[in-house]
Amino acid sequence: MVSRVIPVEPFDLVIFGGTGDLARRKILPGLFRRFVAGQMPREARVVGAARSELDVGAFQAMAREAVEEEVPRRDGAELDAFIERLGYVQIDATGEQGWSELAFRMREGVVRAFYFSVAPGLFGALAERLHGHGVAGPDARIVVEKPFGRDLASARALNATLAEHFSEGQIYRIDHYLGKETVQNLMAVRFGNMLFEPLWNAQYVDHIQITVAETVGVAGRGAYYDQAGAMRDMVQNHLMQLLCLIAMEPPARFEPDAVRDEKLKVIRSLDPVEPYHIVRGQYDRSEECPSYRADVDGLRSRTESFAALKVHISNWRWAGTPFYLRTGKRLKARTSEIAVVFKDAPHSIFGVEGGRHRNVLSIRLQPNEGMTLHVTIKEPGPGGMRLVDVPLDMSFAEALGPEAEDIPDAYERLIMDVIRGNQTLFMRGDEVEAAWAWTDPLIAGWEARGDVPKPYEQGSAGPEDAAVLMYREGRKWREIKA
Ligand code: NAD
Numbered sequence: 001m002v003s004r005v006i007p008v009e010p011f012d013l014v015i016f017g018g019t020g021d022l023a024r025r026k027i028l029p030g031l032f033r034r035f036v037a038g039q040m041p042r043e044a045r046v047v048g049a050a051r052s053e054l055d056v057g058a059f060q061a062m063a064r065e066a067v068e069e070e071v072p073r074r075d076g077a078e079l080d081a082f083i084e085r086l087g088y089v090q091i092d093a094t095g096e097q098g099w100s101e102l103a104f105r106m107r108e109g110v111v112r113a114f115y116f117s118v119a120p121g122l123f124g125a126l127a128e129r130l131h132g133h134g135v136a137g138p139d140a141r142i143v144v145e146k147p148f149g150r151d152l153a154s155a156r157a158l159n160a161t162l163a164e165h166f167s168e169g170q171i172y173r174i175d176h177y178l179g180k181e182t183v184q185n186l187m188a189v190r191f192g193n194m195l196f197e198p199l200w201n202a203q204y205v206d207h208i209q210i211t212v213a214e215t216v217g218v219a220g221r222g223a224y225y226d227q228a229g230a231m232r233d234m235v236q237n238h239l240m241q242l243l244c245l246i247a248m249e250p251p252a253r254f255e256p257d258a259v260r261d262e263k264l265k266v267i268r269s270l271d272p273v274e275p276y277h278i279v280r281g282q283y284d285r286s287e288e289c290p291s292y293r294a295d296v297d298g299l300r301s302r303t304e305s306f307a308a309l310k311v312h313i314s315n316w317r318w319a320g321t322p323f324y325l326r327t328g329k330r331l332k333a334r335t336s337e338i339a340v341v342f343k344d345a346p347h348s349i350f351g352v353e354g355g356r357h358r359n360v361l362s363i364r365l366q367p368n369e370g371m372t373l374h375v376t377i378k379e380p381g382p383g384g385m386r387l388v389d390v391p392l393d394m395s396f397a398e399a400l401g402p403e404a405e406d407i408p409d410a411y412e413r414l415i416m417d418v419i420r421g422n423q424t425l426f427m428r429g430d431e432v433e434a435a436w437a438w439t440d441p442l443i444a445g446w447e448a449r450g451d452v453p454k455p456y457e458q459g460s461a462g463p464e465d466a467a468v469l470m471y472r473e474g475r476k477w478r479e480i481k482a
Contacts, residue, residue: 010043017117018048029070059088179410222296281306
């Protein structure tokens, strides 16, 4: 059932930051999986470029270790063949070292792509040198990692710097949530079926919940995180992108700009959020783990490791249907889910005994990607008309069996899209700016008010106030469970 793999064109992919954490955990193992699947052609080359003083053998050994760690079931000969295709150039993003060697290594007649897997402060320097040294021509593509700015002003400045050397059509701003199979399936379900779209509006949908819960804390990246917080690190990008896909109008075609135009309209239709519709939290210490403040080494930190918001979209489709967004660290389970909660039937012919039953379409991004539609049926057996909710479950792992393992992970899919030149699943510059334009006043608001995040227990669903946000309107968050 998994579709046939079509190899992409031969390419030279340079990973700036090729020795870093992201390259080791995601990019290199992902490329290996695409190589084994036959999608990365044998003529393709990958060049690690970083500051570390390594020769090609040492880089290949590092890459081998990284792949072995992330891809437990693999064929040794395939791994050897993949590793052979890796090169390395020691380079300084802010200096001149290594650039002529890199220029020399690039081949003519293949796609050139450059993955900026380095700190965002280096993006401008890389763009300038790639252009200045003639390494990247007008057909080259650059892949930019998050965070894309920390507010509207810095995002605009970054867009302007990149635009000095690359056109918008060459810039691939990655949000790996968009590369997930379920996210694309969301579009297939909405726009490929007649069943859902007529109901996909304020008349039939009571509310929508988007939850991205993590069990990890921020230890190890505290210095970065404390400057960002859940709003900048998760809501402005990942949750915003999910919100756009769930709320957007059908694009005329499944083409990059048609899809991104519709997403942009959603962001521009977002209302400012009232302060009492925002809950921020910080995890407390537990018996085993330190508190957020200890993790970031900031005893007075007011940065949130949890955020919950009630958001309104002012357009004809959604006026009156709230969207609840929630994300946090050190929560009960690692899970990402979108739940579309439909309204109650207008009249219950079964009386009060029938109880209150609601259709919920839940779209799971992780773990166990899939969708479930909760429907009401009669409880089987004698004893009258008792109603129960049952899930119509579509777990990809179950539906596809062993082939589910061949579904590419988000990074793999997105890198292949870069090579194919398909920007549909990447954020356009104006989208990112619009998202910051909505986010900035919320952050400025709580900073001006001097709001202090509410403490919450590790392993919980966040602060009590988040539950109240829903409860006072007669609604309830879905349980956070793996
Ligand atoms: P890292 O600190 O592990 O690696 C940084 C890499 O940059 C190293 O290879 C280092 O050699 C290289 N580098 C540093 N200064 C350099 C210079 N002057 N010239 C050339 N190379 C230089 O970082 P990471 O965790 O791999 O993250 C890379 C980027 O990806 C960051 O923008 C980060 O925000 C983003 N990101 C990372 C993750 C993740 O899971 N690690 C997730 C999402 C986004």
